[in-house]
Amino acid sequence: NAGVTQTPKFQVLKTGQSMTLQCAQDMNHEYMSWYRQDPGMGLRLIHYSVGAGITDQGEVPNGYNVSRSTTEDFPLRLLSAAPSQTSVYFCASSSWKGGGETQYFGPGTRLLVL
Amino acid sequence: RKEVEQDPGPFNVPEGATVAFNCTYSNSASQSFFWYRQDCRKEPKLLMSVYSSGNEDGRFTAQLNRASQYISLLIRDSKLSDSATYLCVVSSDSNYQLIWGAGTKLIIKP
Numbered sequence: 001n002a003g004v005t006q007t008p009k010f011q012v013l014k015t016g017q018s019m020t021l022q023c024a025q026d027m028n029h030e031y032m033s034w035y036r037q038d039p040g041m042g043l044r045l046i047h048y049s050v051g052a053g054i055t056d057q058g059e060v061p062n063g064y065n066v067s068r069s070t071t072e073d074f075p076l077r078l079l080s081a082a083p084s085q086t087s088v089y090f091c092a093s094s095s096w097k098g099g100g101e102t103q104y105f106g107p108g109t110r111l112l113v114l
Numbered sequence: 115r116k117e118v119e120q121d122p123g124p125f126n127v128p129e130g131a132t133v134a135f136n137c138t139y140s141n142s143a144s145q146s147f148f149w150y151r152q153d154c155r156k157e158p159k160l161l162m163s164v165y166s167s168g169n170e171d172g173r174f175t176a177q178l179n180r181a182s183q184y185i186s187l188l189i190r191d192s193k194l195s196d197s198a199t200y201l202c203v204v205s206s207d208s209n210y211q212l213i214w215g216a217g218t219k220l221i222i223k224p
Contacts, residue, residue, distance in 0.1 A: 031210065042118065042201070042214035043158070050210055058211060090157055096210060103150075103212070105157035 002026050006091050006106035013081040013113045021076040021109050023091030029104075031096030032074040033058070034066065036087040037108075043090065049074055050096065081113045117141060118204050120215040128223050131192050135218045137185045137202030144213075146205035147178055149187050151198045152217065158201055161187075189220075197222045 007022045025032065033048035045058030049068040063085060065077040074093075078085060091106040120137045127133045139147075147164035162169065164176040164185050175188040185202055202215035 035214075040122070040216055042216045044214075045211055048210055056210070102160045103158075105159070107157055 004091055004093055004104050004106035006089075006109050008109060009107065010110045011112070013078075013111065015082060015113060017081050019078050019081065021078070021089055021091075021111075023074045023076065023106055024072050025074075025091075025093040025104070026072065027093060027095075027104065028071060029093035029095050030071065031101075032068065032091065032093045033103075034064070034074070034076045035090045035092065036060065036085075037090060038087050046076065046089075078111075081111075083113050085111065086113045087111060116215075117206075117213045118202055118215040120200075120202050120218045122216060122218060124219040124221050126221050126223060127192055129192060129194060132188065132190045133192055133220065134189075135187045135200055135202075135220075137187075137215055139183050139185070139202075139204045139213070141204065141206065141213075142180075142183060144204045144206070146212075147185050148203040148212075149174075149176055149185075150201040150203055152201055153198050161200070192220075192222050194222050194224060196220060 004025045030051045034046040035043040037043050044060045046064050047066040049055045055066050089109045092103040094101045094103045117140045149161040150158040151161045152158040164178045168177045173190045177186045199217040199219045201217045204213050
């Protein structure tokens with residue numbers, strides 16, 4: 001059981017480039033989310049999804065797009081990378097039924113935008 | 115004011131000591147509360163959920179005070195392996211979102 005997987009582990013981009021961070025889970029979880037984590041700050045929610053075909057914005061959605069075509073996959077797209085998007089990105093999934101369920105995280109993607 | 119506030123630490127504690135963390139939250143409508151643990155350069159992992167009646171898991175005890183809007187975590191007989199950052203997490207009043215504190219760093223010294 002792989003749990004939540006993320007690729008790539010590390011990425012360096014130039015300002016203006018686009019890329020997609022991949023996230024997949026094999027636990028049949030309906031709920032998936034993307035966070036970014038910056039030094040001295042808590043995890044901040046970028047986008048989330050409560051099931052295939054359903055996505056919504058979190059606290060910091062600007063500059064990012066998501067889609068959820070299958071239960072397993074939830075890619076995050078950076079449209080035009082900016083230095084402010086340098087961060088560690090975590091994908092998480094859970095069997096969310098009202099907030100009391102464990103969030104399972106992927107190992108993270110470390111992104112540097114020059 | 116941040117929605118979830120924690121003392122960033124670090125807390126430097128000798129092995130075997132008892133250490134307590136507090137976390138305050140601003141949204142009185144929050145219903146779910148958690149402590150997560152994050153090791154250096156790793157992903158967060160659930161340590162324990164926090165219930166109104168309080169709960170204990172081995173050396174770890176979590177308490178919730180709704181009236182004062184704070185959550186606590188007590189670690190007894192601390193081990194070197196307890197060194198990590200402890201994250202306080204609270205559900206928002208809108209559906210499907212969790213609010214994360216910035217974390218408290220704990221360093222256990224031999």
